[in-house]
Amino acid sequence: MIPIIDIFAGPGGLGEGFSSLLHENKERVFKIKLSIEKDSHAHQTLKLRSFFRAFRVGCVPEEYYKFVRGEMTLEDLYKTYPEEAASADKEAWCGTLGKPDKEDKNWLSNDMIDSKIKEVLSGYSNWVLIGGPPCQAYSLVGRSRRKEKILDERKDNRVGLYKEYLRIIAVHKPSIFVMENVKGLLSAQTADDNLFTKILNDLTNPVEASLSEGDITDGNIPRIKYKIYSLVTKVNKFDIFQNPIFKPSDFVIRTEEYGVPQRRHRVILLGVREDIKGTIGTLEKKSELSLESVIGGLPCIRSGISKSISHTSTIGAQTGTVKKRRFYEKVKDSYETWYSHIQNFNNQVTTILGYSSNNENIGPLSIGREFISTEKYSLSNEHPLRKWYYDKKLGGLIHHVSRTHLLEDIKRYHFACCFVEKYGKFPKLDDFKKAGNEFLPDHENAESGKFIDRFRVQLPNIPATTITSHISKDGHYFIHYDSKQSRSFTVREAARVQTFPDNYYFCGGRTQQFHQVGNAVPPYLAYQIAQIVKNILLDENE
Template identity: 55%
Template sequence: MKAIPVIDLFAGPGGLAEGFSSLSRNGKRYYQVRLSIEMDAQARETLKLRAFLRQFPINELPEDYYHFLSGSISLEKLYSNFSGEHRLADQEAWQATLGKTQENEVDERIRSGIAGEKNWVLIGGPPCQAYSLVGRSRVGGIQDGDHRVHLYKEYLRIIAVHRPAVFVMENVKGLLSAKVNGEKIFDNILADLSDPATVFPLNPCPGYRIYSLVREAVRSDSDYLIKSELYGVPQRRHRVILLGIREDINVQPRQLVQKESVSLRSVISDLPKIRSSIYRAFSGSTEHLVEGKIKKKRNYVNLEDSYSLWKQHVSRYADELAELLPDSFRQNSIFPSDRGAEYLQGKSELSATHPLHHWYSDSRLSGSLNHQSRGHLSSDLKRYLFSALYTRKFGKFPRMADYRAYGDDLLPDHSNAESGKFNDRFRVQLAGEPATTITSHISKDGHYFIHYDPLQCRSLTVREAARIQTFPDNYFFCGSRTQQFHQVGNAVPPYLAFQIAEIVSSVLEKNKS
C-alpha cells in the first residue's frame, strides 16, 4: 500500500500530523506527512524531531533516541548518527511564514511533497488569536486590519492551487461568532472553501463539500463544533473543525463516535509527584506618579529555593488553613522533595486497563519527559494550597469571595481582584473530570491550571499538559519551558486527530472502490 501524502499548514508542534501519522494498516503508516510548515523556530524543532522519528518503522525507534531523552547524548549527536533520516526530517519540517514567504517557494515545496498524487490530504488551522473570544474582548472586537483574520486565505489559496482530495481545517470556537464590519466571518469562510475559485479565479479549482464531523445533516453553525471530551480526550476543548471533500469524490463521510469520559486524574496521577519551587516573595506595593497618572509598583524580595524553605512555607500555610485540611492530609503529609526535570528517571505509565494506555505508552521509555515544575511566588503557594484544599472539600474551585472569606492575604494585589472579571483567576483542575481547555496562556503562568493535589502545591507541568492534550509519552518538546507550554497549548489533541484521520481514510478507500 502506498502511503497517502499529507501537507500540514500552521503546524505548531504537530498535533494534527501526529494523529494522522499514527494510523496504520498491516503495520505500515497509512499516511505520510510530506511537509509541515510552521513559523515558530522552537515549534519547528519539535516538528523536526518528530519527523525524524517517523523515518523509522512503527515501534522501531533507534536506541539512540532514548539515549538522547535521558541526556546520554545530544540532539546533534542523535541526528549525526542517522544523517539520512535527519536530512529527510529537515526537509519535511520547514520554518516559513505563510503570507510572507514567497508563494512560488511554498508551491514548489508542496508540489515536491505530493509528487503528482491527486488523492492527498491538507491539514492545519490558521492562527486563531483574532477569533478567540477572550482575545476579541481585550481589544474591543476584531479589527479589519488584523492580518490573522484573513490568514485562512493562505490555506484557501493552497487548496485552489493544489486541489487536495480532502482537507481538515481547525480553529477556535470564537470563529463561529466572529464578525468584521458586521459580517460573519464563518459564513464567508464556508462559502470560500466550498468554491475556492471565487477568491482565486486564475486557478480552475473544483468545488468542495464541507461536512461536520459530529452531525450528518448540518442544522446550524454549532454542528461544526467538536467537543473533545466526548471523544476520549481528557479535556473540555471545543474547536471548530471542517472536513472538506473535493466534489469529484462522491463519498458521504461518517461522523466521530462518542467515547467514555476520561478524567484528569486517570491520565496524570501515575506521573512522579513533584513540588513547585519558590523564587521570590511579595513585599508590598508603592504608588508613583507617571505621566500624570498614579501607577502601582509591586515590590518583591528574591528567595533562594530549597526544599526546607518550600516545606516551611507550605506547612505554615497548611496550619493557617487548618479548617480545610482533611485528616488524610495530616496523617500522610509527606511532601515531595523533587522539582522534576526534562527527563525524570523512573517508569511511569497508565494502567493497562486505561482506554488510552496504548496511545500514551512506550514500553522502552524509562522516565518522564518535560516534567519539571515552575517557580512560584510565596503568596501564590498559599493560594494554590488553598485552592486545592477548598476544591477537594467542596467539589468546586473557589471564587474571589471565597479567597476573601479565608484571609485577606489570599487575594492578589490587584485593584480589580474583586470586580467579578477574574473570579476564576486561580482555577484548580477537578481530578474526577476532564480538564479545562489547555491554551497558550499556560505559557504565561499556571494560575488557571493548578494541580488538584495539595501536597504538590503547584501548577501543571508541560508533561501533564501534554497528557491532557493526548501527546504520547515519548513526544519530546524542544525549547524553553515557556516555549514548550506555548506549543502544547496551541496544538490539536493528537488522539482526536487520529479519529479524524480514520474518517478521512474511509473516504479515500470508498473513493477507490
C-alpha cells in the same frame, strides 16, 4: 501511503494523529510530505518528530531515547542518522505564510510554496491538506481584550490568514482538507459579513474566492468545488446544488465527548472535493476520561519557590492613577524551606476552612527533572489511552518539572487545593476574600469581575478545562488538584491532557514548550478524524 500537507502546523498535533493511524499495526496510512510552521521552536519540534517517523514503526533507535533522556545532544543524534535527519529537514519547513514582508527572513512566497508542494506530491492527486490558521484574531478572549466587535484585516493580517489555506486548496486541489479553529470563529464579524459564513462559502468554491481576492490570477484553473461536512453531525439536508446543510454549531467538536481528557471545544471543518464519492462518516462518542485518570499516577513533585514580596508601595496618587508597586526578595529554594512554608500555610487554611490537608510524611519531594527515570506508570492496562501514551523504550517521563512560583501564589494554590478537597469545586474571588486579604489574588483587576476564577484548580474527577497558550505565561488557571504538591501543571501533564504520547519531545525552553502544547490540536482527536478521512478515500478507490 496517503500524502499529507500540514500548514500552520504548530508542534504537530494534527499531523501526529494522522501519522499514528496504521495499516495492520505495521505501516502508516498517511505520510506527511510537508509541514510548515513559522515559530522556530515549534518547527524544531516538528523536525524532531519527522525524524522519529523516518524509522519504521517500533524501530526508533536507542539514540533517540538517549537524547530525550539528556544523554546525547540533538546535534549528535542527527549526525548519527544523517539520512533520516536530512529527510526530516526536507519535510519540516520553518516559514511565514501571508502577505510579503521584506523584514521577515522566513517569509515564504506563493511560488516557493507551490513549487515545494508540486515537488513532494509528485503528481499524486489523492492527498490531504490539514492545518489550523492562527486563531488569536477570532478568539472570544482576544477580541474582548482588544475590545473589537468588528474584525479588520487591514489592521490585523491574522484575520485573513485562512486565505493562505484557501489559496493552496484552489491551486493544488486536495481530495480532502481538515481545517481547525477556535469556537469564536462562529461569531466573528467583519464590516461586510459574518466571517464564518464567508469562510464556508469561500471553501466551497475556493477558485472563485481566490480569484476575487486576487490571491490567484490564472483564470484557467479548473473550477473544482468542495462540500463541507461536520465531523460530529450526520447530514440530513442538502441545498439545490447538493451541498450538505449544517448549522454553525454542528461544526463544533467537544473533545471530552471523544476520549480526550479535556473540555476543549473547537470548530473543525471537513472539506471533500466534489468528485470524491466515498462515504462520509462521523466521530463516535466515547466515555469521558477524568483528569486524574491520566495524570494522577505521575511522580509527585513540589512547587519551586522563586521569590517573595518584601513590601509594597503605591504610585500615582497625585495623578489619580494609583497602582501598587511591589518589591521582591529572593527566597532560597529547597525542600526544607518549601515544606516549612507549606506546613505554615496548612495551619492557616485549617483555621479558615476547618479542613487540614494531609501533608505529613510527604517528602522529600523534588521539583522534578526534564527526564525522570521511573517504572511507575499512571494508567491501568484497561485504560483506553494506555497504549496511546506508553512507550516501553522510554523508561520514564520527560518534561515533568515544576515551575518556580512566587511564595504568596503557592499559598493561594494551597488554599485553593484544600478548598477543592473539602468542597469539590474551586474557589471564586468571594471565597478568597472570606479567607483574608493575604489570600486575595494580588493584581489590580482582582475585583473587576474579569478574573473571578483567576486561581483555578483543575478538578480530578472530570476532564480538564482547555489547555491554552496562556499556560506559557503563568499556571494560575492550571493548578494541580493535589494540595500535597501545591503547584501548577508541568509540561508533561499539559501534554497528557492534550493527548500527546509520552515520547513526544517539545523543543525550546519551558515557556516555549507550554506555548506549543497549548496551541496544538489533541493528537488523539486527530487520530479519530484520520480514520474518517481514510475510510472516505478507501471507498473512493474501491
